[in-house]
Amino acid sequence: MPLLEIQDLVTAFHTPAGRVTAVDGISLSIERGMTLGLVGESGCGKSVTAMSVLGLVAAPGRVERGRILLEIDGDPVNLATLPESRLRRMRGGRVGMIFQEPMTSLNPVFTIGNQVAEAVRLHRRASWREARARALELLRLVRIADPERRLDEYPHQLSGGMRQRIMIAIALACEPELLIADEPTTALDVTIQAQILELLADLRRRLGMAILLITHDLGVVAETCDEVAVMYAGKIVERAPAVELFANPLHPYTIGLLAARPEHRAGGKGPLAAIPGMVPQPRDFPAGCRFHPRCGHARKPWCMAEQPQLRELSPGHFVACHFAGELDAARPTEPADR
Amino acid sequence: MTGGQPTADNRRAATPSPRGFWGEAWARFQRMPLAMAGLVFVGLMAVVALLAPAIAGTKPIVCRYKGQIYFPCLAYYGRSLEPVVFSQDKFRGEYPRNLREKDPESWAVWPLVFQDPYRAVRPDEWPGRPGNPARDQGRPGRLNLMGTNQNGVDVFAKMVHGTLVALLVGFVSMGIAATIGVTVGSLAGYFGGWVDAVISRITEVVMCIPTLVLILALLAIVEKPTIWKMMAVLGLTGWPGISRLMRAELLRLRSAEFVTAARAVGASPGRIILRHLLPNALAPVMVPITFGIAAAILTESGLSFLGFGQPPPSASWGSLLNDARSNLKMWWLVFFPGAAIFLTVLAFNLVGEGLQKATDPRLREARK
Numbered sequence: 001m002p003l004l005e006i007q008d009l010v011t012a013f014h015t016p017a018g019r020v021t022a023v024d025g026i027s028l029s030i031e032r033g034m035t036l037g038l039v040g041e042s043g044c045g046k047s048v049t050a051m052s053v054l055g056l057v058a059a060p061g062r063v064e065r066g067r068i069l070l071e072i073d074g075d076p077v078n079l080a081t082l083p084e085s086r087l088r089r090m091r092g093g094r095v096g097m098i099f100q101e102p103m104t105s106l107n108p109v110f111t112i113g114n115q116v117a118e119a120v121r122l123h124r125r126a127s128w129r130e131a132r133a134r135a136l137e138l139l140r141l142v143r144i145a146d147p148e149r150r151l152d153e154y155p156h157q158l159s160g161g162m163r164q165r166i167m168i169a170i171a172l173a174c175e176p177e178l179l180i181a182d183e184p185t186t187a188l189d190v191t192i193q194a195q196i197l198e199l200l201a202d203l204r205r206r207l208g209m210a211i212l213l214i215t216h217d218l219g220v221v222a223e224t225c226d227e228v229a230v231m232y233a234g235k236i237v238e239r240a241p242a243v244e245l246f247a248n249p250l251h252p253y254t255i256g257l258l259a260a261r262p263e264h265r266a267g268g269k270g271p272l273a274a275i276p277g278m279v280p281q282p283r284d285f286p287a288g289c290r291f292h293p294r295c296g297h298a299r300k301p302w303c304m305a306e307q308p309q310l311r312e313l314s315p316g317h318f319v320a321c322h323f324a325g326e327l328d329a330a331r332p333t334e335p336a337d338r
Numbered sequence: 339m340t341g342g343q344p345t346a347d348n349r350r351a352a353t354p355s356p357r358g359f360w361g362e363a364w365a366r367f368q369r370m371p372l373a374m375a376g377l378v379f380v381g382l383m384a385v386v387a388l389l390a391p392a393i394a395g396t397k398p399i400v401c402r403y404k405g406q407i408y409f410p411c412l413a414y415y416g417r418s419l420e421p422v423v424f425s426q427d428k429f430r431g432e433y434p435r436n437l438r439e440k441d442p443e444s445w446a447v448w449p450l451v452f453q454d455p456y457r458a459v460r461p462d463e464w465p466g467r468p469g470n471p472a473r474d475q476g477r478p479g480r481l482n483l484m485g486t487n488q489n490g491v492d493v494f495a496k497m498v499h500g501t502l503v504a505l506l507v508g509f510v511s512m513g514i515a516a517t518i519g520v521t522v523g524s525l526a527g528y529f530g531g532w533v534d535a536v537i538s539r540i541t542e543v544v545m546c547i548p549t550l551v552l553i554l555a556l557l558a559i560v561e562k563p564t565i566w567k568m569m570a571v572l573g574l575t576g577w578p579g580i581s582r583l584m585r586a587e588l589l590r591l592r593s594a595e596f597v598t599a600a601r602a603v604g605a606s607p608g609r610i611i612l613r614h615l616l617p618n619a620l621a622p623v624m625v626p627i628t629f630g631i632a633a634a635i636l637t638e639s640g641l642s643f644l645g646f647g648q649p650p651p652s653a654s655w656g657s658l659l660n661d662a663r664s665n666l667k668m669w670w671l672v673f674f675p676g677a678a679i680f681l682t683v684l685a686f687n688l689v690g691e692g693l694q695k696a697t698d699p700r701l702r703e704a705r706k
Binding site for chain 2: 054056058059088089090091092093096097099101104105106107108109110118119122123154167170171173
């Protein structure tokens with residue numbers, strides 16, 4: 001069985017204005033040692049999915065349906081129904097997590113060593129001295145120069161890339177089997193991004209852990225992921241091995257995303273291609289296919305009336321579109337009015 | 339240390355200093371002369387308060403009597419600390435003459451000023467020395483540095499011993515208030531929901547109680563009003579401000595990324611509050627605590643002035659002001675305690691203001 005299997009996950013927020021479904025029935029699975037990329041525009045529910053896995057969704061949000069099965073010593077454990085105290089042992093123990101904002105993800109009043117050592121001590125019986133030795137080891141693992149000195153420094157003395165390395169060190173403190181990386185490179189500049197991605201790929205090989213990589217950057221996905229799931233408006237619209245997805249995208253949204261990459265412009269010049277419109281707010285998702293107001297292929301009445309389900313078009317390649325595979329015949333037209 | 343070394347300052351800005359948050363704040367605090375003056379004054383007061391029995395008193399700091407060493411001055415901290423020998427030998431609090439008469443071999447180290455805050459020094463108590471003058475005869479002079487009150491009790495001794503009372507009132511009552519306020523406020527701020535709702539309503543109820551009136555009511559009921567009871571009331575009514583600030587601070591910090599990160603490595607709520615939130619929220623609440631100390635001292639002085647303080651043999655600054663009411667010609671009964679109260683409250687407020695500036699997050703950002 002896979003290391004992590006998410007089945008029909010629904011996470012909703014109960015706001016005074018009404019119920020908002022941020023994640024609407026998604027299913028995913030990650031094998032041991034593999035990297036799954038979860039891709040989509042801002043606000044499509046990627047981060048909420050990640051937070052749901054570890055039960056970190058803040059009130060008024062909560063996981064309402066579905067199972068989150070983590071394989072522990074051969075048995076699947078449903079994280080969605082696990083009591084908080086046992087869930088706490090999963091966090092940082094079996095599953096590590098890193099965040100988008102390395103600038104604010106470290107506590108400003110404690111030294112680096114203190115914070116890394118704390119992560120060690122949360123899950124292992126260790127004296128401060130042992131934890132500190134382990135912290136030093138971890139800083140070396142994430143390739144921080146001059147680790148002895150860095151241990152006694154404060155977060156504000158480090159650059160963004162360094163802080164993200166520290167966050168990775170903290171997440172790896174107890175050798176998790178799964179690392180959830182929520183846009184780990186978004187806040188960093190391009191050269192640092194490449195270094196961090198390379199570090200993650202290297203650590204994955206050396207430690208044999210699986211990675212759930214959340215990003216909106218298809219370039220990042222192409223470089224690092226084995227499999228890709230594309231999310232749109234709380235649903236997964238396409239799922240395929242990375243090579244297959246880039247070679248043969250089937251969902252109009254995926255096609256649009258791939259066309260919107262800067263390197264895809266003809267001759268590297270001209271305006272960037274863009275998908276018209278914006279991701280709808282969870283409060284007013286359109287009926288039928290949620291992408292139809294922005295889709296050049298939408299046809300009445302199917303797309304407006306019926307929500308497409310994920311279908312396996314070729315082995316391992318799933319897509320949720322009524323006309324997937326037939327799009328070449330239907331030339332893109334203007335987006336449908338309604 | 340202040341302006342004269344721009345190069346040193348530039349260098350520090352270029353390479354971030356290795357000091358932590360409090361180190362940074364302390365460095366900024368040191369660059370504020372007024373705040374530093376306030377802190378030095380508070381420090382001096384603390385020294386005076388702790389050494390009060392050695393500065394002014396009629397009991398020896400150390401003495402040797404009938405072959406034994408005693409520290410009679412400790413009696414000023416608590417009456418039970420007075421060695422029993424001296425009451426058995428009928429000293430009646432008059433040490434110099436008795437020591438000499440009852441044990442010629444004895445010796446003693448005396449306080450700097452031989453005056454007592456609770457009674458007038460009698461003639462010939464110290465062989466060859468006149469007693470304290472009373473009423474408006476007790477002008478400031480060589481024997482009575484700040485004069486005496488109507489009963490001939492030395493004002494300087496009262497002032498020195500009153501420092502301890504003032505500081506005790508300030509620190510103990512604010513200590514109680516801070517403990518309650520920080521605990522209650524952080525619970526409300528972190529857990530939110532119904533916990534917050536209940537705590538916030540209780541806070542509002544306590545806020546509505548006028549402290550002074552409550553103390554007056556309590557003093558009317560209680561048989562023996564002591565400063566300890568006053569401190570308890572000041573502490574038990576002084577926490578809502580701190581609690582509300584703490585709550586707001588935690589509400590803000592609760593959604594900080596590093597809190598989510600701490601939860602993601604498996605930290606428990608208690609650990610998150612104590613280790614991650616409190617140290618970050620402490621700076622803003624230090625400011626109202628400091629101001630609160632000043633306010634508590636002022637309240638105690640005010641109550642003593644009105645005659646609702648500790649009953650007579652007390653050494654509170656406010657009670658000196660109370661003595662002055664009957665005869666305003668005795669200006670020294672107004673001037674010295676008035677100045678002391680004013681300077682103390684000013685000093686604490688300066689320290690509070692300095693603290694506010696030194697820990698201001700906006701200034702901290704600007705230095706990055």
